[in-house]
Amino acid sequence: MLGGVLRHQSLSMLNLLPRAAYRVQMGVARLAGRGLFLVNAPETIRHVLSECPATFPKHHYIEDILKPLIGISLFNANGERWQRQRRIVDQAFVQAALRRVFPVMLEGIDDMLLRLEHASAKDQAWEAEEAMGHVTADIIFRTILSKPLDEASATEVHHAFRSYQEAAQRVMGLSALHLPTFWHRRKCQLKGTAIRESYAPLIRKRFAAWKAGQTGPDDMLGALMVASDPVSGMTLDETDLIDQVGTLFLAGHETSASTLAWALFLLANQPAVQEAVRQEANQLWRQRPPQFGDTRLLETAHNVFRETLRLYPPIAFYVRQANENNCLREKPVAKGDMVVVSPWVVHRHESLWAEPDTFSPDRFSGEGVQRAAYLPFGLGERACPGAAFATQESVLILAKLVQRYHFEPVTTHNPRPVARLTLRSANGIVLKLRPVQGAAR
Numbered sequence: 001m002l003g004g005v006l007r008h009q010s011l012s013m014l015n016l017l018p019r020a021a022y023r024v025q026m027g028v029a030r031l032a033g034r035g036l037f038l039v040n041a042p043e044t045i046r047h048v049l050s051e052c053p054a055t056f057p058k059h060h061y062i063e064d065i066l067k068p069l070i071g072i073s074l075f076n077a078n079g080e081r082w083q084r085q086r087r088i089v090d091q092a093f094v095q096a097a098l099r100r101v102f103p104v105m106l107e108g109i110d111d112m113l114l115r116l117e118h119a120s121a122k123d124q125a126w127e128a129e130e131a132m133g134h135v136t137a138d139i140i141f142r143t144i145l146s147k148p149l150d151e152a153s154a155t156e157v158h159h160a161f162r163s164y165q166e167a168a169q170r171v172m173g174l175s176a177l178h179l180p181t182f183w184h185r186r187k188c189q190l191k192g193t194a195i196r197e198s199y200a201p202l203i204r205k206r207f208a209a210w211k212a213g214q215t216g217p218d219d220m221l222g223a224l225m226v227a228s229d230p231v232s233g234m235t236l237d238e239t240d241l242i243d244q245v246g247t248l249f250l251a252g253h254e255t256s257a258s259t260l261a262w263a264l265f266l267l268a269n270q271p272a273v274q275e276a277v278r279q280e281a282n283q284l285w286r287q288r289p290p291q292f293g294d295t296r297l298l299e300t301a302h303n304v305f306r307e308t309l310r311l312y313p314p315i316a317f318y319v320r321q322a323n324e325n326n327c328l329r330e331k332p333v334a335k336g337d338m339v340v341v342s343p344w345v346v347h348r349h350e351s352l353w354a355e356p357d358t359f360s361p362d363r364f365s366g367e368g369v370q371r372a373a374y375l376p377f378g379l380g381e382r383a384c385p386g387a388a389f390a391t392q393e394s395v396l397i398l399a400k401l402v403q404r405y406h407f408e409p410v411t412t413h414n415p416r417p418v419a420r421l422t423l424r425s426a427n428g429i430v431l432k433l434r435p436v437q438g439a440a441r
């Protein structure tokens with residue numbers, strides 16, 4: 001399987017999973033002499049992610065492939081190091097409270113709509129991944145650093161992330177087979193540096209000013225600079241700040257961008273659902289501008305977001321490593337073995353979902369959803385601290401976009417999902433968009 005992944009850029013483990021993976025409670029295999037466990041049963045997932053996270057920390061491959069980009073920071077750290085960082089970064093999340101970031105999100109969305117007016121005027125095929133990467137990167141950038149992300153940087157960052165993800169996937173595959181990784185590591189290093197340099201100079205400047213006693217903007221970076229760990233007293237130095245901002249920037253936009261691009265693809269292929277999202281947004285916003293709290297009222301858009309996360313969870317594999325000998329479902333697990341929870345598999349599991357491969361946002365309206373089998377934001381102490389942020393942002397973006405444009409498929413284009421750091425399409429997500437006549441400006 002890994003051989004296939006390494007030969008074909010457009011393949012990932014996702015595409016090579018056997019059909020049985022979607023039926024079993026737990027799959028067991030061996031990979032280059034090590035045990036590999038694919039855990040599907042909700043109670044075993046809970047055991048690994050929620051009840052015993054210290055026995056199953058993040059795999060050292062995660063630290064390895066992300067280090068050039070984010071050092072060892074919140075997303076890829078483990079143990080006490082992670083605990084200290086989490087206590088600090090949690091304080092910055094207070095700064096990103098939903099009510100505070102609501103106007104920031106609207107500004108980012110308005111700028112996106114302006115950019116789109118140019119794209120749709122030319123009636124060209126439109127690359128959804130890139131556009132969604134731009135708006136989500138811009139919103140998180142404004143939230144962390146109180147600055148918009150300019151067009152040139154957004155494009156550069158988008159392409160650098162794409163190359164980084166391809167190279168990182170190779171490093172992980174080759175490492176698992178104990179093969180040389182030098183070339184791909186070098187690419188990660190180069191692209192990681194390019195991405196870091198889109199925000200590092202701003203952080204250096206702000207940190208120097210703060211050290212010199214000047215006050216700066218009241219944003220996530222400001223909160224990170226003043227935060228200290230209540231247990232150890234640790235504070236973040238300049239490099240730590242760049243690393244943590246890297247984590248927030250990466251985790252805070254790649255994931256939402258992936259979900260939004262897939263959501264638009266699904267809506268383009270289901271015009272009736274798209275029309276329902278449009279009607280709902282029109283009803284709410286014809287008479288008044290968007291207000292904080294609207295996400296709760298946009299139920300159809302919210303269900304589209306949830307259902308997209310089910311079918312296309314942006315982080316498709318949670319990769320853990322047993323740090324002692326133990327057992328899972330009565331099978332022995334050796335120290336060092338790989339334990340994988342895949343929301344991609346669990347969300348499409350035949351015994352957990354009715355019509356698992358069908359896009360049906362309404363399933364989230366009723367009682368029919370197996371909450372224990374739905375984990376796009378992870379589970380346990382490593383679960384996503386940005387889930388509410390992502391939900392508010394994505395529901396607003398979807399509703400605003402669909403209110404303004406009809407999205408249509410390009411019949412010759414069929415996106416091919418591939419699991420990199422986030423779930424991407426190997427050949428992009430290309431759509432046509434047509435302005436809605438008489439849409440509110």
Ligand code: HEM
Binds near residue numbers: 247251256389
């Ligand atoms: C649709 C959007 C998003 C999805 C699906 C998502 C999903 C996830 C998942 C599954 C994890 C845990 C991975 C694991 O256990 O291996 C995670 C962690 C994380 N996410 Fe998100 N995320 C999203 C948006 C965001 C946003 C907007 C932010 C920041 C504003 C964010 C910040 C983080 C951070 C910092 C972590 C690491 C937490 C830790 O390890 O302590 N995420 N995310």
